[in-house]
Amino acid sequence: DERKIGSIPSVGSSGLLEYYTGGWRFLFHYPEMLAEGCEKYPGRVFRVPRVFRWDFTVAGTALTQDVVTAPENVLSAVAANRDASSLQLDFTMGPELSTNSFHIDVVRTKLTRNLGKCFPGIRDEVSCAFDELIASDGTDWKLVTVLPMTTKVVARTVNHVFVGLPTCRNEDYLDLAMQYTIDVFLRAQLISLLPFFLRPIFGPLISSRNQSVRKGLKHLGPIIEYRIEQEKQHGSDWPGKPNDYLSWLLESVDINDERTAPDIVSRILAMNMAGIHTTSNAFAHALFDLTTHPSYINALREEAEQIVEEHGWTKAALNKMHKIDSFLRESQRMHDNGPFAITRQVLDPLGFKFSDGTVVPYGSIVNVTFRGVHFNKTNYENPDVFDGFRFYKMREEPNGALFNRHMTSTSLDHLSFGHKVHTCPGRFLAATELKTMLAHLVINYDLRAEIEGVRPPDDVFGIVIVPNGRAKPQYISPPGIPGPDMTLLSLAKLWDSGR
Ligand code: HEM
Numbered sequence: 169d170e171r172k173i174g175s176i177p178s179v180g181s182s183g184l185l186e187y188y189t190g191g192w193r194f195l196f197h198y199p200e201m202l203a204e205g206c207e208k209y210p211g212r213v214f215r216v217p218r219v220f221r222w223d224f225t226v227a228g229t230a231l232t233q234d235v236v237t238a239p240e241n242v243l244s245a246v247a248a249n250r251d252a253s254s255l256q257l258d259f260t261m262g263p264e265l266s267t268n269s270f271h272i273d274v275v276r277t278k279l280t281r282n283l284g285k286c287f288p289g290i291r292d293e294v295s296c297a298f299d300e301l302i303a304s305d306g307t308d309w310k311l312v313t314v315l316p317m318t319t320k321v322v323a324r325t326v327n328h329v330f331v332g333l334p335t336c337r338n339e340d341y342l343d344l345a346m347q348y349t350i351d352v353f354l355r356a357q358l359i360s361l362l363p364f365f366l367r368p369i370f371g372p373l374i375s376s377r378n379q380s381v382r383k384g385l386k387h388l389g390p391i392i393e394y395r396i397e398q399e400k401q402h403g404s405d406w407p408g409k410p411n412d413y414l415s416w417l418l419e420s421v422d423i424n425d426e427r428t429a430p431d432i433v434s435r436i437l438a439m440n441m442a443g444i445h446t447t448s449n450a451f452a453h454a455l456f457d458l459t460t461h462p463s464y465i466n467a468l469r470e471e472a473e474q475i476v477e478e479h480g481w482t483k484a485a486l487n488k489m490h491k492i493d494s495f496l497r498e499s500q501r502m503h504d505n506g507p508f509a510i511t512r513q514v515l516d517p518l519g520f521k522f523s524d525g526t527v528v529p530y531g532s533i534v535n536v537t538f539r540g541v542h543f544n545k546t547n548y549e550n551p552d553v554f555d556g557f558r559f560y561k562m563r564e565e566p567n568g569a570l571f572n573r574h575m576t577s578t579s580l581d582h583l584s585f586g587h588k589v590h591t592c593p594g595r596f597l598a599a600t601e602l603k604t605m606l607a608h609l610v611i612n613y614d615l616r617a618e619i620e621g622v623r624p625p626d627d628v629f630g631i632v633i634v635p636n637g638r639a640k641p642q643y644i645s646p647p648g649i650p651g652p653d654m655t656l657l658s659l660a661k662l663w664d665s666g667r
Pocket of ligand 1: 505
């Protein structure tokens with residue numbers, strides 16, 4: 169295995185020292201290390217030192233195809249999440265979530281099919297949450313820290329779909345929903361520092377799983393009990409049954425099993441983890457792109473206003489917002505959730521052989537990095553330049569009828585939601601939320617950067633690469649009211665004149 173590994177290029181030195189010291193570089197300079205690897209070894213696999221291990225990173229379209237089409241028993245997403253990667257799923261969330269993942273099937277099927285019906289609730293939650301959190305009195309610009317605000321708006325909105333009102337607005341429940349991801353990640357990092365044989369002993373003690381499920385049961389336990397009772401009395405279509413994820417989950421389980429309520433709570437927490445920070449990070453990035461390139465604001469506002477005026481606030485109307493769709497997709501292209509679209513563990517004892525002949529050994533972690541694909545000149549013209557209407561322009565071309573670059577489309581050149589086998593099943597919900605949020609903001613508010621023309625730098629810690637948590641763009645509602653010193657229009661003009 170050492171011989172096989174030795175022939176794979178590495179970022180930094182490939183010596184033994186790098187194996188031990190490089191891991192520390194990884195904590196604070198991972199984006200630069202990946203950029204260096206993608207630049208030096210385009211279209212290949214390269215090694216990156218982590219703490220006491222090498223990760224194998226794929227930086228190109230052809231080899232990405234090898235990864236996304238490999239079967240689960242060869243390159244496993246489940247194994248990567250359970251133990252070897254950052255989640256330590258067995259301890260942090262429970263092994264049953266990977267051995268029976270019906271909660272994921274329910275997202276893929278019932279949740280996605282019901283988005284049209286759930287849309288009024290989504291729209292209402294987005295609008296109330298933003299208006300409450302920005303709390304503009306309509307006379308002055310207001311500074312609001314982006315990331316906590318978007319996280320709260322998203323947490324309320326997904327939970328409107330997951331568990332409905334009033335729980336989706338309960339502060340204590342929302343704290344749990346937002347904090348859960350952080351608890352899981354931090355504790356998983358601690359567990360993964362332990363030697364393998366100690367993990368089963370100390371893993372459960374370090375994990376916050378029982379505590380989180382207990383807190384979740386405090387809020388959801390009585391609701392689950394009530395719904396089970398109604399079903400027992402009136403059958404599965406009982407009068408007044410809410411149309412939400414909790415109901416769809418309960419339709420898929422044995423309600424007589426006493427383990428049902430804690431199990432359902434674990435699965436709802438897992439979906440909060442998959443759905444909150446991913447979406448709120450994407451939105452924060454989009455807002456930073458908008459305030460750094462404010463000339464887009466009017467165009468997006470015009471589109472949103474015109475479509476809402478003509479078709480009202482519906483899911484079908486969102487589908488017509490092509491500029492908003494393009495803007496969000498471009499923002500995702502340039503700023504992803506962390507460095508990797510795809511993480512897998514090699515399960516084949518013979519290792520995994522890529523189509524270029526590279527072999528990575530059994531047990532290794534293989535990552536596909538966004539950078540190698542999204543910033544690749546063969547995939548995109550001027551990939552380093554933000555072009556909010558890049559995809560909109562493709563759509564307008566003569567063969568636009570064949571356009572297949574919507575926000576929710578995955579492809580080998582756009583991996584924000586993964587591609588093929590494990591493509592994100594929540595992307596339709598995420599896109600619905602993101603488009604509703606962006607349309608709501610531009611229709612109801614003017615916004616501008618805290619510091620003109622400056623995009624707040626990402627926060628970086630190891631593989632956690634997230635939008636800046638302290639930046640505060642400014643908002644004013646309703647749009648068009650002059651601010652204390654400069655209006656949005658004058659800002660846009662300055663930008664156009666090249667300042
Ligand atoms: C902008 C927001 C989101 C982004 C960027 C995102 C991205 C991703 C990515 C990159 C994957 C991994 C694909 C792979 O391993 O091949 C994934 C998987 C997943 N996502 Fe999302 N996601 C988002 C929102 C959501 C939401 C809202 C939900 C839930 C409602 C969700 C549920 C899931 C689940 C359950 C998986 C695992 C699928 C599987 O293993 O088969 N995601 N997502």
